[in-house]
Amino acid sequence: MANLKAALIGCGGMGRAHANAGQALGVEVVAFCDVIEAAAERAREEFGGRYATTDADRIMRDDSIDLLYIATHHDAHHPLAIAGAQAGKHMMLEKPMCIMRHQAVEVAEAVEKAGVKAVVDHWFRIQPTTQKIRELIPHPRLSHGQLAMENYNTGRVGAKWLWDKDDGGGLLVSTAVHTVDLLCYLMDSAGDRVYAESHLFEPEHKGTSGYPDVLVGTIVWQSGGLSTIISTDQGFNPAVSKWFHEVWDGERSAVLSSHTARVDFGGADIDTIDLNELSAEEMAKVRGAYPIHANLLEAIRTDGDTICNVHDGVKSVSICNALDEAARTGKPQDVAR
């Protein structure tokens, strides 16, 4: 297969990680697009390539481009992914696939209709720790998923735009969607019903949308399994890490910590996998953008499926929307199917 040609849309921190991963896998990243011209130009200077532009339509019309990396703010995921599918481009879609379920469904339909390959960048799925849990605990009964990050109010971490109604969509769908997706993957199921409470402890610096900075919820899975979830920016603790998950099946259990790089098993033949023992170079091959890109390229090459396809993208957004609605109304919500 000749080298694929890609365009990056959204030339910020994550977009540049995708350009890096693509190049490391032999993709030619030929075009760079951002609403901020200087950001697109900076990325083109950093990675080489033919042109920088603020016009996403130019990318869509460019028949030499096979592949898009969409790493913009969240409001643009929906229109860009639909335009990309209609233009016949394969796509690496940043999370959340969309802010709202109905948008995600439209993206899934457009991708199916166009017959292009797409992967949603829920890379926690692909790493060896997660894969080992799937192997040893294929049918969990219970799980817990947690996003617990440093307080955005400090201004030291995170992006303010996440709290914006249009750009971001709030902490749950912006960031804890990773946890929801990982629970979908580990429970090997889709959401059936959810319960939730939420709270906005610190409205300062969190925009005017009123999104909660804490949500505590329960997910009932179609498989009959149960999960609890916490999404909060009320403080990081290295003992549990920003991302923390637990899984039980009645005989075996797993605890996923250290930003999902370490898993400790109970009742299984092995005790621990700790990816922190790998060299930085080895680690980069099994976590983050690189393995997700490799998975997408393999799907394109073999006409196979990706590890997190557009239907998976719909599932996690559907659960996030239902949790938000359950917290807003104080009533359990069925997860739309």
Ligand SMILES: NC(=O)c1ccc[n+]([C@@H]2O[C@H](COP(=O)([O-])OP(=O)(O)OC[C@H]3O[C@@H](n4cnc5c(N)ncnc54)[C@H](O)[C@@H]3O)[C@@H](O)[C@H]2O)c1
């Ligand atoms: N998968 C992960 O682990 C992970 C980690 C961090 C961020 N992300 C995701 O990556 C995406 C980008 O996040 P980031 O941290 O790089 O943000 P960022 O603010 O650093 O970069 C986003 C860039 O997109 C540009 N942009 C916004 N709207 C655009 C549009 N309509 N067209 C073209 N460019 C546009 C902005 O100007 C900015 O340069 C988000 O979806 C975020 O949730 C994923």
